[in-house]
Amino acid sequence: MARSAPKPLGELALIEQISRTFSSAGAARNKAVALGIGDDCAILRPPPGHEILVTTDFSLENRHFRRDLHPPASVGHRCLARGLSDLAAMGAAPLAAFLSLALPAKILRTRRGQRWVQDFLAGFHSLARQHNTPLAGGDTSESPADLILADIILIGSAPRGRSLRRSDAHPDDALYVTGSLGGAHAELSALLKRTHRSRSTASDSHPHLYPQPRLAVGSVLLRRHLATAAIDLSDGLSTDLTHLCESSGLRAEIDSSALPLHSLTAKLSRQDALHAAVHGGEDYELLFAAPTAMRIPRKIADVPITRIGTLHPPRAGKPLITLHHGGDISSELKPAGWQHFSS
């Protein structure tokens, strides 16, 4: 936790609060953290023969969350979930998280603000503990605007050369997704129609507020050599499948009736539910490719796995992604992932 200038008292108290919150799930419980918060750098010692995976994700107020819409515990949870999901997509295990957090002066100085921070850290900490991820450092600052600004860094590890990339799918591989799709979009739409902030807590029924990163599934895919390629569904199936196809130099055919729709989409029309599932984004499920001959379990780590389509070599005149609707009816699926509510 390097610092460029002396911290005002509020910031020192914040660092103290962060250290206290995380001491229980902290360095002591994870052998990989040789030195945590308090020096110029943290020191990590990954298992021998492992490579290091690194991802960084902003969580900026009014871009990635809204204070009037998201309970603080959800903001903390989602902030960490984004990074953990990136590790899951590569089949990696988390070694440590780092949090850069800038808070408005008002938050540091008011009781209400301090409660916000406490709940934010509790949401972050709860998910961190669940995935044995110590907070090993970061940075703090007073925010230059009346906006909460966070950047979350996740460091993970995987056996050398074994990390799942999005570029290694083969022609004729089958395509699978974990869990269900469209739930995050459906919950967000419902939240936007409400006038008061939700008081929900973390559970499977809140795919937008408390998404569950699929680390256990990713780990099994890697360990048992099940997948050739994987990506997490952060931008929506249409966008993320486009990334996988482009990276692997392939095209995809998807069966729309095979898509596992989240139960929260049941209230929507068939068309809206399908739209939420293919363009919705932020479901943080995994999309992966596996040889057709590979027997993929129906559940991995208790998470349902659904085959949704097949990859093919590119062919002139064929779109990158074809969505089959039954019978002879099909359409081109273009990347049109979910737009931020703020823009």
Next chain:
Amino acid sequence: MARSAPKPLGELALIEQISRTFSSAGAARNKAVALGIGDDCAILRPPPGHEILVTTDFSLENRHFRRDLHPPASVGHRCLARGLSDLAAMGAAPLAAFLSLALPAKILRTRRGQRWVQDFLAGFHSLARQHNTPLAGGDTSESPADLILADIILIGSAPRGRSLRRSDAHPDDALYVTGSLGGAHAELSALLKRTHRSRSTASDSHPHLYPQPRLAVGSVLLRRHLATAAIDLSDGLSTDLTHLCESSGLRAEIDSSALPLHSLTAKLSRQDALHAAVHGGEDYELLFAAPTAMRIPRKIADVPITRIGTLHPPRAGKPLITLHHGGDISSELKPAGWQHFSS
């Protein structure tokens, strides 16, 4: 470079611009980067037997820099220098940098804004190339305010168990600093008096705009077992020496006449020059401890090394840091590092 929502065209162009800028100093030139920008995570492969060092540092407009004061190349340079200096303080070598960058919509859309980004990246890239540090990923976003927000993450490595900590100094160790002190404060004071933005470029004579992280010195200190403890002077000698003393459980006696003052402090009164040197901050020199019997070269990697004092066991009634002014005159030095110009 994971993404939570589809990027507007400006952001895609930005990622493209970043990739282009860094391709020359990029993954190809650093064997440690097995996979750079473009997947859910970057993959790093540190040298066998090495531990991993991680540091994150915000560079937020109006907190850490001002657009009317700092040329964009300086903002990019300083942003990276902060992280590199943290690695230098532990004796580590950089493996890769990650940049989370949020830009106001106006910057992405105007020619002037695009030039700002180009110069910012050029400043960042120039220092990165100098220290063989590829940019391996990060995040991009539209800023939620009319403010440029950056968070820089540095990953480095050092032989396992050999990283220099601030907590391992011994009683009777001598204290040394690299380079000279007070220059950053003196240059900033001069900048604040000017009306127009400086057009300076990187060189040793701009300790505030273009500080030089002491990676080569840190590396020699570690390799040759010269230092018992080290810290970088980011907050100012009074604050950073306090950290070192507290972490090591020791007190320090400093000889004020031994402090190597930067030539830019020559225009100041003796008292103001001393103030800049002990409280100024952001000099990004190294402060290190070494056994008195150890022969420390006068220069390491071409950087002058100056002995400034000695560490002692704590004693009741003695302050944590005593500053000796010659003869019998001495005073207590309390941490009172440099305050941000914005606060």
